Amino acid sequence: MKNRFFAGMAPVAALSLSLFASSALADVTIGVTISSTGPGAALGIPLKNSVELWPTEVGGEKLKVIVLDDAGDPSIATTNARRFVNDDKVDVMVGSALTPASIAVAGVAAESNTPHLGCSPVPPNISKGKWTFIMPQDAGLIAKNLFAKMKADGVKTVGYIGFSDSYGDLWMGQFKAIGEQYGLKVIADERYARPDTSVSGQVLKLVAARPDAVFVGASGTGAALPQIGLRERGFTGKIYQTHGAVTFDFLRIAGKAADNTIFASGPAMAPEALPDTAETKPEGMAYVTAYEKKFGPGTRTQFGPHINDAMAILKKAIPIALKKAKPGTPEFRAALRDAIETGGPFAASQGVFNFKADDHLGLDDRAVVLFTAKNGKFEITK
């Protein structure tokens, strides 16, 4: 009795499944995994907000966007990515906001042959992956510009303080790799963690080493802690901050202590101040205007534009791939990957992406601007 019931149900189930499958085939499906909770929430929330600004269709195809939270945890990011690939049959994956989670997504992308646009910096062995493309500026590119500025400012000895994680190691690695070319010598290497309540010990050691300048390898408001500590202990030399620290929250927390600090940043933080000839201006203005209209003035961040840029690339690449295959098929995913790799240059808000087979970072000096903090504002510096 029971068996006959199931036997009767099976064709119905199969029919409904195939109905669903064919309706899904018509759309381009994008899987986004982002850390909107957990330690990466400050980075992930603007990314998640930016997804809401995406268009509903591209090249005449409806976009089906699935957003999941990975809490910055690589194992959750892996689960999310596998769900995208196996259950949702996505055509492209986007995310995550933190490096370890992005590495996890890249792994699934490589084994399932799915294009992947990463929204955090990753180590070189990951960005060499065939299916992974990276949106944020690579540490090497930022370091090159900041180091050149330090050389121009006459800095010879540098005190380094950074996060005691891969972000902190990333910047110390840049000093070891190319610091010497710019005549920079690191004479102190200190580490702290974002939730630390005090960096007095590290700051005292930095001040005692008497460097010409201090380089802070930290992100978000966490980068303000050594900034304030150094000024409290009477350090008068220049302080340099990475693009991870360029947020209005940083200026709010650091207050007067932030004055005259040099920041590297992507152009999307201040598209208004760019010359009209800049390729990044149209996308940047459009994104910032739309974002601040929806989430309030002064809410723009360094991180949100990466989501906008992923869409800027897809807007050009999806129509190219659609000519070759139908969405939802392995052929479409391969065509989309090729279109991203060869369809450039893509002018976006944080830079102009021009990917090549051996370069999945794709950015050049147009993706970096330098800011000086003055009276609670970021001003563009030469």
Next chain:
Amino acid sequence: MIATFLIQDGVTNGAIYALLGLALVLLFSVTRVIFIPQGEFVAYGALTLALLDGGKVPATISLLVCFGAIAFLFDLWSMRRGADARTFLRSVALNLVLPGAIYGITVMLAPLGLPSVAKALLTILIITPMGAYVYRIAYRPLADASVLVLLIASVGVHLAMMGLGLVFFGAEGLRANPLADDNFNIGSLMVSAQSLCIYGATITIIIGLYLFFERTLLGKALRATAVNRLGARLVGVRTHLTGVTAFTLAAAIGAVSGVLIGPITTIYYDTGFLIGLKGFVAAIIGGLASFPITAIAAIGVGLVESFSSFFASSYKEVIVFGLIIPVLIWLSLSHGFHEEE
């Protein structure tokens, strides 16, 4: 010269850890709860103060009202088999009227630009009742469970409170204005008024706890519950009342710590956990039983932390949390093995 700075920094942080450690020992000895979310009260306190500083109405008050409402529903459920009017009215007053009144006061006072001491007091007033509600919601139904079950409940409460913190305060950090802005020079040493506030508050709370436990009936009832829960009940101590008292005290101590630490560092919604863990290291060294050893150990943790951040900053956390291992070995060797419960 550098050493004096480091000692000062270590003692300041250690004083905060001491407050947390004391709250943990207090809770464990009275209710057998290892209260992981103690740090969340610190973060809530610091963030509430920072929002009040910005002239904003802190979201914590809506949270307080929600907690009160949930606690009231729990009370209603336990009264479903009939209850007298007095119990009902007391529940209404404690769970609905009190948070409502605090809500009203805060909405009225927040935009006025109060002096910083008033803001600090308001913050403590907002956070303190949360302790009672957390007890009512999460722990009172489990009052007779084993230590392990209570610990698992603590992990749950910690995750819930941290998530709520993210929703209500956002992901970015906040920093409050100091209670007092002055700096004093004692010899070559610069002492900020804020750190003097921290020392003063810690010492006051330690003395206050001592007097409370030694001199008041309620304090003695708490000690009696700590020594023998069943025995205390037999001689007429209401053990639920001691539970509520212990949690309210712990929340108040957490709020005070938050008010003290908010101005000296940037606090995030998830910072409390790490601060709480360092208080926990001190409480473990005190065997989760001794108040004076916990306080001294907390100062020690602060000093170790500040010196290791100078000499080996990359290994700071390893060194601080590594402290716990020899202590655990020593404790287990000197006491022999106990079966759990």
